Amino acid sequence: MLGSFRYNDGCIVARTNEAKALGLKMGDPYFKVRGFLEQNGVAVFSSNYTLYGELSHRVGLAIASLVPQWERYSIDELFCSLDGLPEPIIDVGRAIQARVLQWTALPVGVGIGHTKTLAKAAQHASKVWREKTGGVVDLRKPEAVEWLLRRMPVDEVWGVGSRMRDNLARDGISTAWELSQADARAMGRKYSVVLERTIRELQGESCMDLEQSVAPKQSICSSKMFGQRVHTLKGLQEALATYIHRAAEKLRMQRSLCGAMRIGIQTSFHGDGPKYANTATCIPPYPTDDVRQLTKCALQAVKQIYRPGFAYSKAEVLLMDLRKRGEFTQDLFSPSQPERSAALMAAMDRINRRWGHDCLRTAAVPLTPDWGMRRALLSPSYMTSWEQLWQVKCS
Incomplete structure (x- = not known):
């Protein structure tokens, strides 16, 4: 039985079926259920996003080897x-399921349908009735669709949450089948075009194509709660520099330039201590993807909003006014990012991809921050770190 934590080992955000059977709920605070977990032999782990990202990448590779087109949702x-x-x-x-298991040791469910929404419903069935279906459900026949949707609560439909469930209940709709029999256009006028599209998809009309290319983000945010409170300006500057380092990498990956940046700091709004939160917006001298320029702007801006005497619990960076590199216009007299700056950032990214995520970084990013996330129960990064590679001894 396994459980996984969110930031700072605070709340449970992932559970195996065995852990769910014990009554563990999504979002249960660790300090409240710690004794219960120990009594029942539940193994718990801190979130390891590097490991999860690598596993996700390998799952994609396994599936891509068997299908003509795919989209990461x-x-x-x-x-x-x-x-x-x-x-x-x-x-x-079944071949997809077997290959993913062989390449990653991860059991997966496969749902097949004429639309994305029906495929999601089939995938839901592959989990609920895993022993009967083997984890693969084909929902292309009308009788199979009706059988499943009659047994599927409406809030299990992709895109229908608890708030919409309550609204639909007032219309006498409690199952996915009842939703599929509703007038799509009328429901769209009453609620939203999203719900209309969902109903049409449940009826077998494909309204969402496969998206093979990801649209560039219009903004990029990097933000985390601190593992322990930060009281000094230097600590906040270190955190902001670290978050900018990550955000700027994402910015360059989508070949965009940043025209404005907002930074924010805040204390916890729980407890009896003094409360404070503030933000500042800074405009670099020219649209840029240079982490040095972005860090310089942020470190100056945080001086304007920092107030001593507070225990800060969170900082955030939001890159805004993103423009596609080479696709924005400027007048003849406006400064632009030097070519050598772009070349330096490209070299830094190549080195970091080859030798490690944080091999090269600005001097403001600390090696071992005091304010870093609490992850005392971190599982090994045995897929991305030579030092944590599993060792097998044969005799």
Whole structure:
């Protein structure tokens, strides 16, 4: 039985089926259930995003080796196009499941449907009835769709949350089947075009194409709660420099330049201590992806909003006014990012990809910050760190 924590080992955010059967809830604070976990032999781990990202990448590689097109929806979900693959398609689903297990040792569920929403419903069924289905469900036949949707609560439908569930309940809709039989256009006028699209998808009309290219983000945010409170300006500057380092990497990955940046600091709003929160916006001299320029702006801006005497619990960086590199216009007299700056950032990214995420960084980013996340129960990064590589002794 396993459980996983969110930032700073605070709350449970992932559970195995065995842990769920014990009554553990999503979001349970660790300090409240720690004794219960120990009594029942539940193993708990701090969140390890480097490991999860690498596993997600390897799952994608395994699936991409078997299908013509695919789209990453989230870190643990992908959509695939099965067009042109031979029948029976359910065998393709089993092949996907087997290859992911072979390449990553991760058990996955596979749902097959004519639309994204029906495929998500099928994937839901593959988890609920895993023993009967083997974790692969083909929902292309109308009778199979009706059988499942009649048994599926409406809030389990992709895109329908608890708030919409309550609204639909007042309309006499409690199951996915009842939602699929509603008038899509009328429901769209009453609620939203998103719900109309969901209903049409439940009816078998594809309204969402496979997205193989990810649209550039319009803003990039980097923010985390501190592992322990920060009281000094230097500590806040270190945190902001660290977050800018990560945000600037994402900025360069999508080949964008930042025209404005907002930074923020805040204390915890719980407890009896004094409360304070503030933000500052800074404009670099020219749109840039240079982490040095962005860090310089942020370290100056935080001086304007820092107030001594407070125990700060969080800082954030938001890169805004993003422009595609080479696709924005400026007048003849406006300064622009020097070519040598772009070349330096490209070299830094290459070195960091080759030798490690934080191999090169600005001097303001500390090696071992005092304010870093609490992850006392961190699982090993055995896929991305030579020092933590699993060792097997054969005799």
